[in-house]
Amino acid sequence: MNRVSLRLDKCFPRGCGPDRQSMRCRPLVSVVTAALNPVDAYLIDAYNDLCAQAPSWEWLIQLDGELTVLPAGLQADARVSVGANGRWLGTAVSRNRALARVNGKYIYAHDYDDRLAPGAFAALLAPLQRDRTLAWSAGQFDDLVFEDGRWEQKLFQYMCAAGRVAAGAWESDRLRHWAAGKDAQLPAANCLMWRADWLYALGGWGALTGDQDTFAAWALQHLADGQVVEDQIGWHRKHDEQTTACPGFREEAQLHHELVARRLRALELLGWRSRLNR
Numbered sequence: 001m002n003r004v005s006l007r008l009d010k011c012f013p014r015g016c017g018p019d020r021q022s023m024r025c026r027p028l029v030s031v032v033t034a035a036l037n038p039v040d041a042y043l044i045d046a047y048n049d050l051c052a053q054a055p056s057w058e059w060l061i062q063l064d065g066e067l068t069v070l071p072a073g074l075q076a077d078a079r080v081s082v083g084a085n086g087r088w089l090g091t092a093v094s095r096n097r098a099l100a101r102v103n104g105k106y107i108y109a110h111d112y113d114d115r116l117a118p119g120a121f122a123a124l125l126a127p128l129q130r131d132r133t134l135a136w137s138a139g140q141f142d143d144l145v146f147e148d149g150r151w152e153q154k155l156f157q158y159m160c161a162a163g164r165v166a167a168g169a170w171e172s173d174r175l176r177h178w179a180a181g182k183d184a185q186l187p188a189a190n191c192l193m194w195r196a197d198w199l200y201a202l203g204g205w206g207a208l209t210g211d212q213d214t215f216a217a218w219a220l221q222h223l224a225d226g227q228v229v230e231d232q233i234g235w236h237r238k239h240d241e242q243t244t245a246c247p248g249f250r251e252e253a254q255l256h257h258e259l260v261a262r263r264l265r266a267l268e269l270l271g272w273r274s275r276l277n278r
Contacts, residue, residue: 025056026103026104026105027056027057027058027079027103027104028055028056028057028104028105028106028125029053029055029056029057029058029104029105029106029107029108029121029125029193030057030058030060030102030103030104030106030107030108030196031050031057031058031059031060031107031108031109031110032060032062032095032098032099032102032107032108032109032110033046033059033060033061033062033095033098033109033110033111033112034062034064034090034091034092034094034095034098034111035061035062035063035064035067035094035112036063036064036065036088036091036094037065037067038063038067038112038113039113040071042112042113042237043070043071043074043112044071044073044074045115046110046112046113046114046115046116047059047073047074047077047080049115049116049117049118049234050116052116052118052119053116053118053119053120053121053122054119054121054122055121055122055125057079057104057121058079058080058081058103058104059079059080059081060081060083060098060101060102061074061080061081061082061083061098061112062082062083062084062085062094062095062097062098063082063083063084063085063094064085064088064089064090064091064094065085065087065088066086066087067084068084068086070082081101083097083098083101085097090209091205091212092204092205092206092207092208092212093207095109095204095205095212096204096205099199099200099204102196104196105195105196106125106128106193106194106195106196107193107194107195107196107199108121108124108192108193108194109192109205109213111236113237114141114234114235114236114237115144115234115235115237116233116234117231117232117233117234117235119231120139120231120232120233120234121193123139123229123231123233124137124138124139124191124193124229124231124233125137125193126229127227127229128193128195128227131227133224133225134164134195134224134225134226134227135194135195135198135220135223135224135225135226136192136193136194136195136198136217136220136221136224136226136227137192137193137226137227137228137229138191138192138193138226138227138228138229138233139191139228139229139230139231139232139233140191140230140231140232140233141191141233141234141235141236142232142234142235142236143235143236143238144235144236144237144238145238160228161228162228162229162230163227163228164225164226164227165221165225165226165227165228166225167221167222167223167224167225168221168222168268169221170218170221191233191234192213192217194220198220198223198224199216202216202219202220202223204216206259208256208259209252210252210253210256211253211256211257211260214256214260215256215259215260215263218260218263218264219263219264219267222264222267222268222272223267223272
Protein backbone atom coordinates (compact mmCIF):
# COMPACT_ATOMS: atom_id res chain seq x y z
CA MET A 1 0.00 0.00 0.00
CA ASN A 2 1.30 3.45 -0.90
CA ARG A 3 1.19 5.24 2.44
CA VAL A 4 2.38 8.72 3.25
CA SER A 5 2.99 10.40 6.58
CA LEU A 6 1.05 13.49 7.58
CA ARG A 7 3.08 16.38 8.96
CA LEU A 8 1.14 17.06 12.14
CA ASP A 9 3.64 19.46 13.70
CA LYS A 10 3.40 22.17 11.03
CA CYS A 11 -0.04 22.80 9.63
CA PHE A 12 0.00 26.54 9.00
CA PRO A 13 -2.24 28.45 6.57
CA ARG A 14 -0.60 28.94 3.19
CA GLY A 15 -1.61 31.46 0.60
CA CYS A 16 -3.18 29.52 -2.23
CA GLY A 17 -5.23 31.49 -4.72
CA PRO A 18 -7.00 30.14 -7.80
CA ASP A 19 -4.80 29.45 -10.81
CA ARG A 20 -5.84 30.82 -14.18
CA GLN A 21 -6.74 27.45 -15.61
CA SER A 22 -9.16 26.63 -12.79
CA MET A 23 -10.84 29.99 -13.24
CA ARG A 24 -11.22 29.57 -16.99
CA CYS A 25 -12.27 25.91 -17.27
CA ARG A 26 -14.86 23.66 -15.73
CA PRO A 27 -13.27 22.04 -12.64
CA LEU A 28 -12.61 18.32 -12.85
CA VAL A 29 -13.49 17.59 -9.20
CA SER A 30 -16.24 19.14 -7.10
CA VAL A 31 -15.54 18.82 -3.38
CA VAL A 32 -18.72 18.93 -1.28
CA THR A 33 -18.56 19.79 2.41
CA ALA A 34 -21.30 20.22 5.00
CA ALA A 35 -20.09 22.26 7.99
CA LEU A 36 -21.94 22.83 11.26
CA ASN A 37 -20.24 25.51 13.39
CA PRO A 38 -16.84 24.71 11.84
CA VAL A 39 -13.56 25.34 13.64
CA ASP A 40 -11.57 27.87 11.59
CA ALA A 41 -8.28 26.01 12.05
CA TYR A 42 -9.78 22.81 10.64
CA LEU A 43 -11.20 24.70 7.65
CA ILE A 44 -7.79 26.20 6.92
CA ASP A 45 -6.20 22.74 7.13
CA ALA A 46 -8.78 21.38 4.69
CA TYR A 47 -8.17 24.29 2.31
CA ASN A 48 -4.42 23.80 2.41
CA ASP A 49 -4.88 20.09 1.70
CA LEU A 50 -7.00 20.91 -1.35
CA CYS A 51 -4.27 23.23 -2.59
CA ALA A 52 -1.95 20.20 -2.62
CA GLN A 53 -4.19 18.42 -5.16
CA ALA A 54 -3.07 18.71 -8.78
CA PRO A 55 -6.40 18.20 -10.62
CA SER A 56 -8.58 21.29 -10.95
CA TRP A 57 -11.21 21.52 -8.24
CA GLU A 58 -13.94 23.61 -6.69
CA TRP A 59 -14.93 23.51 -3.03
CA LEU A 60 -18.66 23.76 -2.35
CA ILE A 61 -19.15 24.45 1.36
CA GLN A 62 -22.69 24.34 2.73
CA LEU A 63 -22.89 25.95 6.16
CA ASP A 64 -25.38 24.19 8.42
CA GLY A 65 -26.92 26.08 11.31
CA GLU A 66 -26.88 29.86 11.61
CA LEU A 67 -23.26 30.56 10.63
CA THR A 68 -22.96 32.45 7.33
CA VAL A 69 -19.29 33.47 7.03
CA LEU A 70 -15.94 31.78 6.50
CA PRO A 71 -12.33 32.76 7.35
CA ALA A 72 -11.16 35.60 5.11
CA GLY A 73 -8.49 33.51 3.39
CA LEU A 74 -11.09 31.12 2.03
CA GLN A 75 -13.41 33.89 0.86
CA ALA A 76 -10.65 35.30 -1.34
CA ASP A 77 -10.38 32.14 -3.46
CA ALA A 78 -12.89 32.02 -6.32
CA ARG A 79 -12.78 28.22 -6.28
CA VAL A 80 -14.48 28.23 -2.87
CA SER A 81 -18.27 28.56 -3.10
CA VAL A 82 -20.33 29.01 0.06
CA GLY A 83 -24.00 28.34 0.67
CA ALA A 84 -25.75 28.87 4.02
CA ASN A 85 -28.81 27.03 5.29
CA GLY A 86 -29.60 29.65 7.93
CA ARG A 87 -30.86 26.84 10.16
CA TRP A 88 -29.86 23.33 11.14
CA LEU A 89 -30.75 20.79 8.44
CA GLY A 90 -28.19 18.05 8.96
CA THR A 91 -25.29 16.68 6.94
CA ALA A 92 -27.24 14.88 4.21
CA VAL A 93 -29.56 17.79 3.39
CA SER A 94 -26.66 20.26 3.49
CA ARG A 95 -24.60 18.18 1.08
CA ASN A 96 -27.54 17.71 -1.26
CA ARG A 97 -28.15 21.45 -1.33
CA ALA A 98 -24.51 21.93 -2.33
CA LEU A 99 -24.96 19.22 -4.98
CA ALA A 100 -27.17 21.60 -6.94
CA ARG A 101 -24.14 23.89 -7.40
CA VAL A 102 -21.71 21.21 -8.62
CA ASN A 103 -19.83 21.87 -11.87
CA GLY A 104 -17.33 19.01 -11.87
CA LYS A 105 -17.41 15.65 -13.64
CA TYR A 106 -16.40 13.91 -10.42
CA ILE A 107 -17.58 14.48 -6.84
CA TYR A 108 -15.74 14.00 -3.59
CA ALA A 109 -17.44 14.51 -0.19
CA HIS A 110 -14.98 15.87 2.34
CA ASP A 111 -15.59 16.55 6.03
CA TYR A 112 -13.95 19.86 6.87
CA ASP A 113 -12.23 18.47 9.98
CA ASP A 114 -10.45 15.65 8.11
CA ARG A 115 -7.15 15.71 6.23
CA LEU A 116 -6.28 14.83 2.62
CA ALA A 117 -3.00 13.31 1.52
CA PRO A 118 -1.04 15.10 -1.23
CA GLY A 119 -1.91 13.50 -4.56
CA ALA A 120 -5.10 11.90 -3.24
CA PHE A 121 -7.30 13.16 -6.07
CA ALA A 122 -4.82 12.10 -8.75
CA ALA A 123 -4.76 8.59 -7.30
CA LEU A 124 -8.57 8.35 -7.21
CA LEU A 125 -9.05 9.83 -10.67
CA ALA A 126 -6.52 7.58 -12.44
CA PRO A 127 -8.73 4.45 -12.69
CA LEU A 128 -11.88 6.45 -13.46
CA GLN A 129 -10.25 8.26 -16.35
CA ARG A 130 -8.68 5.07 -17.63
CA ASP A 131 -11.87 2.95 -17.56
CA ARG A 132 -15.29 4.50 -18.18
CA THR A 133 -17.06 1.37 -16.87
CA LEU A 134 -15.96 2.27 -13.34
CA ALA A 135 -18.45 4.41 -11.42
CA TRP A 136 -16.35 5.05 -8.31
CA SER A 137 -12.92 4.75 -6.76
CA ALA A 138 -11.72 4.61 -3.16
CA GLY A 139 -8.54 4.31 -1.14
CA GLN A 140 -7.15 4.08 2.39
CA PHE A 141 -8.38 6.52 5.01
CA ASP A 142 -6.92 6.17 8.51
CA ASP A 143 -7.75 7.78 11.86
CA LEU A 144 -6.08 10.67 13.66
CA VAL A 145 -6.44 10.42 17.44
CA PHE A 146 -5.31 13.10 19.89
CA GLU A 147 -3.16 11.39 22.52
CA ASP A 148 -0.55 12.73 24.93
CA GLY A 149 -0.82 16.25 23.54
CA ARG A 150 -0.37 15.35 19.86
CA TRP A 151 -2.24 13.85 16.90
CA GLU A 152 -1.34 10.20 16.31
CA GLN A 153 -2.09 8.19 13.17
CA LYS A 154 -4.04 4.95 13.67
CA LEU A 155 -4.58 2.34 10.97
CA PHE A 156 -8.23 1.83 10.06
CA GLN A 157 -8.77 -1.61 8.54
CA TYR A 158 -11.41 -1.81 5.83
CA MET A 159 -12.86 -5.12 4.73
CA CYS A 160 -11.67 -4.83 1.17
CA ALA A 161 -8.44 -5.18 -0.77
CA ALA A 162 -7.02 -3.02 -3.54
CA GLY A 163 -8.20 -3.83 -7.06
CA ARG A 164 -11.34 -3.85 -9.17
CA VAL A 165 -14.58 -4.51 -7.29
CA ALA A 166 -17.40 -6.08 -9.30
CA ALA A 167 -20.91 -4.75 -8.74
CA GLY A 168 -22.49 -6.48 -5.74
CA ALA A 169 -19.27 -8.24 -4.72
CA TRP A 170 -19.22 -6.88 -1.16
CA GLU A 171 -22.80 -7.43 -0.13
CA SER A 172 -23.17 -10.93 1.32
CA ASP A 173 -20.19 -10.82 3.70
CA ARG A 174 -20.96 -7.30 4.90
CA LEU A 175 -24.62 -7.96 5.52
CA ARG A 176 -23.75 -11.09 7.52
CA HIS A 177 -21.38 -9.02 9.67
CA TRP A 178 -24.05 -6.42 10.27
CA ALA A 179 -26.62 -9.10 11.16
CA ALA A 180 -24.16 -10.37 13.78
CA GLY A 181 -23.78 -6.87 15.22
CA LYS A 182 -20.27 -6.38 13.83
CA ASP A 183 -18.87 -3.47 11.85
CA ALA A 184 -18.55 -4.00 8.10
CA GLN A 185 -16.89 -0.88 6.85
CA LEU A 186 -16.92 0.21 3.25
CA PRO A 187 -14.38 2.83 2.16
CA ALA A 188 -17.17 5.36 1.93
CA ALA A 189 -17.09 8.27 4.31
CA ASN A 190 -14.09 10.23 3.13
CA CYS A 191 -12.28 8.34 0.44
CA LEU A 192 -14.86 7.78 -2.30
CA MET A 193 -14.66 9.56 -5.66
CA TRP A 194 -17.96 9.45 -7.57
CA ARG A 195 -18.76 9.97 -11.18
CA ALA A 196 -21.18 12.85 -10.75
CA ASP A 197 -23.96 11.30 -12.84
CA TRP A 198 -24.11 8.29 -10.54
CA LEU A 199 -24.59 10.43 -7.45
CA TYR A 200 -27.36 12.36 -9.18
CA ALA A 201 -29.02 9.12 -10.30
CA LEU A 202 -29.01 7.77 -6.74
CA GLY A 203 -30.59 10.94 -5.39
CA GLY A 204 -27.56 12.23 -3.51
CA TRP A 205 -26.83 11.28 0.07
CA GLY A 206 -29.34 9.38 2.18
CA ALA A 207 -31.67 11.41 4.40
CA LEU A 208 -30.38 9.88 7.62
CA THR A 209 -28.93 11.33 10.82
CA GLY A 210 -25.78 9.26 10.22
CA ASP A 211 -24.27 6.79 7.73
CA GLN A 212 -25.35 9.01 4.81
CA ASP A 213 -22.28 7.97 2.85
CA THR A 214 -22.82 4.30 3.57
CA PHE A 215 -26.45 4.44 2.44
CA ALA A 216 -25.42 5.93 -0.91
CA ALA A 217 -22.19 3.97 -1.37
CA TRP A 218 -23.71 0.53 -0.84
CA ALA A 219 -26.34 1.21 -3.48
CA LEU A 220 -23.60 2.42 -5.81
CA GLN A 221 -21.45 -0.69 -5.34
CA HIS A 222 -24.51 -2.87 -5.93
CA LEU A 223 -25.18 -1.21 -9.25
CA ALA A 224 -21.73 -0.59 -10.71
CA ASP A 225 -18.10 -1.67 -10.67
CA GLY A 226 -15.46 0.37 -8.88
CA GLN A 227 -11.78 0.38 -8.04
CA VAL A 228 -9.98 0.41 -4.70
CA VAL A 229 -6.52 1.97 -5.04
CA GLU A 230 -3.56 1.23 -2.81
CA ASP A 231 -2.83 4.88 -2.09
CA GLN A 232 -3.32 6.73 1.17
CA ILE A 233 -6.17 9.19 0.59
CA GLY A 234 -6.38 10.89 3.95
CA TRP A 235 -7.00 10.83 7.67
CA HIS A 236 -10.20 11.00 9.70
CA ARG A 237 -9.70 13.36 12.65
CA LYS A 238 -11.36 11.96 15.80
CA HIS A 239 -12.57 14.58 18.29
CA ASP A 240 -15.41 15.14 20.74
CA GLU A 241 -17.27 17.71 18.61
CA GLN A 242 -17.79 15.45 15.58
CA THR A 243 -21.19 13.96 14.74
CA THR A 244 -20.04 10.38 15.26
CA ALA A 245 -19.09 11.25 18.86
CA CYS A 246 -22.59 12.48 19.72
CA PRO A 247 -24.70 10.49 22.21
CA GLY A 248 -26.98 7.99 20.53
CA PHE A 249 -25.06 7.82 17.23
CA ARG A 250 -24.09 4.17 17.66
CA GLU A 251 -27.61 3.24 18.78
CA GLU A 252 -29.02 4.65 15.55
CA ALA A 253 -26.53 2.70 13.44
CA GLN A 254 -28.64 -0.47 13.56
CA LEU A 255 -31.58 1.40 12.04
CA HIS A 256 -29.34 2.73 9.28
CA HIS A 257 -27.96 -0.76 8.61
CA GLU A 258 -31.49 -2.15 8.31
CA LEU A 259 -32.38 0.53 5.75
CA VAL A 260 -29.25 -0.26 3.74
CA ALA A 261 -30.09 -3.97 3.78
CA ARG A 262 -33.67 -3.35 2.64
CA ARG A 263 -32.48 -1.10 -0.17
CA LEU A 264 -30.03 -3.72 -1.40
CA ARG A 265 -32.67 -6.44 -1.29
CA ALA A 266 -35.02 -4.23 -3.31
CA LEU A 267 -32.34 -3.50 -5.91
CA GLU A 268 -31.61 -7.21 -6.19
CA LEU A 269 -35.30 -8.06 -6.52
CA LEU A 270 -35.69 -5.50 -9.31
CA GLY A 271 -32.59 -6.84 -11.04
CA TRP A 272 -30.96 -3.44 -11.37
CA ARG A 273 -27.38 -3.32 -12.58
CA SER A 274 -25.47 -0.83 -14.69
CA ARG A 275 -25.58 -1.46 -18.43
CA LEU A 276 -21.88 -0.61 -18.49
CA ASN A 277 -21.13 -3.76 -16.49
CA ARG A 278 -23.15 -6.19 -18.61
